[in-house]
Amino acid sequence: MTLVVRSASKAFIVPNPLLSADKYLHSAANVLCLNPIMAPAIEVGGGDLFLETDTPVLAAVAGEADVSADGRRASSWAAVRFTRSLEVHAGKKAYVSIKGLRSEAEGRAPLHSGHSPALNSTELDGVEPRLLAALKAPPSLRGDGGDWLQAASRLQRYLQFLADIVQRGAELVRVNLGGVEYEAWVLEL
Numbered sequence: 053m054t055l056v057v058r059s060a061s062k063a064f065i066v067p068n069p070l071l072s073a074d075k076y077l078h079s080a081a082n083v084l085c086l087n088p089i090m091a092p093a094i095e096v097g098g099g100d101l102f103l104e105t106d107t108p109v110l111a112a113v114a115g116e117a118d119v120s121a122d123g124r125r126a127s128s129w130a131a132v133r134f135t136r137s138l139e140v141h142a143g144k145k146a147y148v149s150i151k152g153l154r155s156e157a158e159g160r161a162p163l164h165s166g167h168s169p170a171l172n173s174t175e176l177d178g179v180e181p182r183l184l185a186a187l188k189a190p191p192s193l194r195g196d197g198g199d200w201l202q203a204a205s206r207l208q209r210y211l212q213f214l215a216d217i218v219q220r221g222a223e224l225v226r227v228n229l230g231g232v233e234y235e236a237w238v239l240e241l
Contacts, residue, residue, distance in 0.1 A: 055171060056167070056168050057102070057164065060096075061100045061101075062097045062099025063094055063096045063162070064094065065093075065094055065155050065157065066092060066094070066095050066160050067160075068091070069093075069204075072093070072095060075196075076195070076203050077145065078095070078114075080189060080203075080204060081113060081114040083204055084130060084187050085131055085187075086151060086179070086187070089205075091149065091153065093153065094149075094153075094169075096142040096146050096148060097142065097144075098144055101139070101140045102137065102139050108135045109135075110132075110150070110179055111134065111138055112131040112148070113126075113127075113146055113148050114129055114149075114189070115129075117142045118139075118143075119139070121134040121137070121138050121139075122134050123136075150169065150171065153169055153170070153172075154170040154172055155169075180218075182218050183218050186211070186224075189210075193210060218237065222239040223239075224238075
């Protein structure tokens with residue numbers, strides 16, 4: 053499996069959230085991607101990142117960013133599967149987590165064109181499309197409230213709860229109330 057940076061502007065691999073400019077965004081991207089909270093992530097600080105791959109990859113983006121996976125618009129604050137390319141254009145700051153991303157560096161390491169980040173494995177076989185649809189942060193969990201680790205743990209518990217009900221057969225329902233669309237997972241008892 054090969055993951056290659058085709059272009060990067062203001063992008064760094066950061067080995068853990070403690071070394072990040074925004075600890076919560078870093079850890080939230082990891083949680084959304086099913087990585088450990090303290091795993092490495094890619095910080096894109098008001099710049100761009102373009103990755104290419106030759107195999108399916110699970111990623112997640114947390115923060116203000118325009119995201120495109122395989123040429124299709126994707127959401128930030130959500131996990132996304134891509135098989136060819138991932139483009140991230142960060143407004144202020146965004147973090148990209150790649151399932152299995154490793155960093156040998158002690159500190160922040162700049163990304164350059166041609167760089168091939170080290171990965172443990174993609175482990176995509178265990179992520180069903182219904183679970184992938186659940187791996188997104190609701191607006192109420194997009195801020196750290198002053199305690200990044202507690203907020204990341206809350207997001208992790210929320211996603212574990214969703215994964216549990218999805219496994220038990222919950223269905224995603226979209227409801228339009230007053231012109232605003234909401235998503236709800238419904239599990240029949």
